[in-house]
Amino acid sequence: MTASVPPSGRVNARRLAQLLGEWRRRGSRHGATDLAAGIRLLVLDGRLPAGTGLPPEREVAAALDVSRTMVASAWDRLRADGLVASRRGAGSWTALPRGAGGGGVLDDSDPPPRVIDLARAVPQAIPGVAAAAEAVLPRLGAELAGHGYHERGLPELRERIAARYTERGLPTSPGEVLVTNGAHQGFALAVRLLTGPGDRVLIEQPTYPNAIEAVRAAHAIPVPVAMTEHGWDLDGLEATLRQAAPRLAYLITDFQNPTGFRLDEAGRERLGAALRRARTPVVVDETQIELDYTDGPAPPPLGAFAGDLVLATGSAGKSHWGGLRIGWVRAPAEVVNRLLAARRGLDLGSPVLDQLVLAELLAGSRNALGERRAMLAARRDALATAVRTQCPDWSFRSPPGGLSLWCRLPAPVSTRIAAVAQNFGVRVVPGSFFAPHGGLEHWLRLPFAEPEETLVEAVRRLSLAATSVAESRTPDTENGPIPVT
Incomplete structure (x- = not known):
């Protein structure tokens, strides 16, 4: 499937080469894979926003000093992942994947997924x-x-x-x-x-x-x-x-x-x-x-x-x-x-x-508070199950109260996951926000204030973001001002 909307802005080949930097990682035999991984990183961390027009393959090849065949192969990989869309006469442009399989792209006819806000650890109003x-x-x-x-x-x-x-x-x-x-x-x-x-x-x-x-x-x-x-x-x-x-x-x-x-x-x-x-x-x-x-x-x-x-x-x-x-x-x-x-x-x-x-x-409100506690305990358990299933290498303890799981990640990638997760429709606060001098990159706070089905979907999206970070070795990215509660 390809998007029906042509790009709203373009990046030239020279600028694309600057953004890619040292994109080669595994030698010439894996050039197409490495180039696709570099473009994937730029899209998922927002440095090539969805809808950015890409330069022609021959210009990219010249700017990177590689063969046009390698560029074409990298573009094919990105199209398969839903990160590049093409249309005859309009060229190619970046896109964001839709769903876990990445089979398709978001365009004007596809409403964007609701952003799940896990930055605010606050549930909806109590009954009454x-x-x-x-x-x-x-x-x-x-x-x-x-x-x-x-x-x-x-x-x-x-x-x-x-x-x-x-x-x-x-x-x-x-x-x-x-x-x-x-x-x-x-x-x-x-x-x-x-x-x-x-x-x-x-x-x-x-x-x-x-x-x-x-x-x-x-x-x-x-x-x-x-x-x-x-x-x-x-x-x-x-x-x-x-x-x-x-x-x-x-x-x-x-x-x-x-x-x-x-x-x-x-x-x-x-x-x-x-x-x-x-x-x-x-x-x-x-x-x-x-x-x-x-x-x-x-x-x-x-x-x-x-x-x-x-x-x-x-x-x-x-x-x-x-x-x-x-x-x-x-x-x-x-x-x-x-x-x-x-x-x-x-x-x-x-x-x-x-x-x-x-x-x-x-x-x-004593009875209503009791109902609220029971509801939040169920949401805590649903979130814990989702994390164990979707992110099995994350560890945490189930808290006896409060509103969040404090998850330990297998690598110091908290800020990276938080940056990329926004492109998958999840806002989450990196561990560094919880320390006066940064650090805590092995940690991520996951509140369980949202309904259970929303929490399960949020973890699914976070697992995609974490996989993307692991595959592309995303560099640290500024999160900007994230309201935290």
Whole structure:
């Protein structure tokens, strides 16, 4: 099958030769294969976009100093793979393969496959959000008679958030809760309040990429402590607290993003003691606390061991819906007051309607949260099965909670796979995004927030991308700005 659409732009033979660079790998006997592999690489990593017109075979042969027969043979291989299309009178141009077999190309009559976004680890809304929004309309009417500014947050919502912490074993009053525009704003406020330019902030490696950016935005210095294959390196954390004297720490002790580890009670007790000795405040990211797929009791919050040094952040984004841009900070009342003062330079409070909706959901969402956990656990298992089947040389552990598999690749090709995967209709975040100084090229985060059939299709496309990288030895490519959640 050939595409019916002629090329919209062209590359000349000289430029094509420059793009190919040192394309020969295995000597003259394999020239056609190597040339086809070089063109395949340029197409799949986007340097020859689909629809780019190719120069005539004789011009390519002259520019590369090879026979026209070799070029024709390479073009035949690429046509068979669906990476080159030709039409009499219009010449040849690049294309993207359709489906696993590569038997065909994408053109204007073929709608492009939906891009599967695995960069955002956020599921769809929990059931009941629309009903909650309708239920709070009478209370919204009462709020309309006032000015609408609640800098600390609606009293009703703060009471319910405080009650949740008390139930978990950390007695909390509404005065110890500040409602924010998402948990990330809470962390950004803490960094703004507690650090200055050049101060060190202890973080895990890997960790949430947006937290790294928040530290950098405050002109502070992220100091990573590597996670181990079993979880936290408590010896390393203790040593870093002693030697680096960080002004602040940022940790995710419940279903760590991206590894999925959870710190047990003994580990929390030891970590809390180390933080107290160093007098280091810590922001504990609890955005995934509700996504626990185990039946056993949860360990107490870190605040039960480190006391007033802990600022706990949470949000509705993972548990209820990302569109409810409501989060919170649980901290000593004096710290809440200081955070509030720091916040006035950024905004003056969170949307009232969103707060009313979340308060309504917190009042009656226990069953819905149970259903959400069951759904996500099934998606986790479906993704795990798909990876084992389609990418058998990738390894991972099935996390007890959270939203992602942290997959170890057989080679340091995470950035390469992420770059090429976009051409197969998948957006995925390379491991390097989860470290302040890059690296982690053996790792790839795969969220399981999407429906099961979508996850299976995503892994199929990723396996194609991984095969392409392995065959073409794709060089590192810039991913550009990928929104990560």
